[in-house]
Amino acid sequence: MDNWNDIPDDFLQAPSRPKSKRSPRSSRAVTPTTPRMPTPNNLTADQPARPQLFALRPLPPNVELVPLTQDLVPAFKRLNTLTLPISYPETFYKETMTEPHHGITLVAVWRSSPTNETSASSMEKPHLVGAVRCRLLPSSQLYISTIGVLAPYRSHGIAMHLLQAVVKKAVELHSVRSVTAHVWEANEEGMEWYKKRNFDILGKEDDYYRKLRPQGAFLVRKWIGVGDLLANGGMQENGLHGE
Numbered sequence: 001m002d003n004w005n006d007i008p009d010d011f012l013q014a015p016s017r018p019k020s021k022r023s024p025r026s027s028r029a030v031t032p033t034t035p036r037m038p039t040p041n042n043l044t045a046d047q048p049a050r051p052q053l054f055a056l057r058p059l060p061p062n063v064e065l066v067p068l069t070q071d072l073v074p075a076f077k078r079l080n081t082l083t084l085p086i087s088y089p090e091t092f093y094k095e096t097m098t099e100p101h102h103g104i105t106l107v108a109v110w111r112s113s114p115t116n117e118t119s120a121s122s123m124e125k126p127h128l129v130g131a132v133r134c135r136l137l138p139s140s141q142l143y144i145s146t147i148g149v150l151a152p153y154r155s156h157g158i159a160m161h162l163l164q165a166v167v168k169k170a171v172e173l174h175s176v177r178s179v180t181a182h183v184w185e186a187n188e189e190g191m192e193w194y195k196k197r198n199f200d201i202l203g204k205e206d207d208y209y210r211k212l213r214p215q216g217a218f219l220v221r222k223w224i225g226v227g228d229l230l231a232n233g234g235m236q237e238n239g240l241h242g243e
Contacts, residue, residue, distance in 0.1 A: 061114035083148035
């Protein structure tokens, strides 16, 4: 994950707008990626003084947070298909692997045995159960392009561990001060997830998802506080791993 330094200018550009599905579904902690940057005028306002504390319980011993690798891309595609209301072109996944700073994408894998065991069962191919993809934007912002966890694994705090691990690294390497995202207005469950984690609603764009019904999206933001950096995000000195 040390290859996040010296982000090139073209990396700050959001990917092309993905095609929508005919029957979009709401899902927990999901924010589809979009080509537009956050636009409200108050996005770069001074950071508020209110605390940003939240505690994370440890991840299950079967879970490990790792960078996305080529062999996990098919599973990453399936995850997005199952959890996101819009589909993504092949260029989205190609950019994820070919851009020099693909460490911005982090995935959670589930093993049948705890990660600290060396038995034969622990050596089997793990299952990708969650992922987060973010981009660095101007004004020290981290933008959540996509974040999602398969339904059977949503009771373990995996989404928050994924997000916090990325946030910690972005703060260390690029002095990121805030996290932003767009949330489809029909995704009530996803919006509730952000609200519980102290994200504020900055505004609404009525025609953000032109091929979805309804079309609107809320822009949310969370300032990064000291508590966010001290909370246990599953990141260790030698890399990003679940405990």
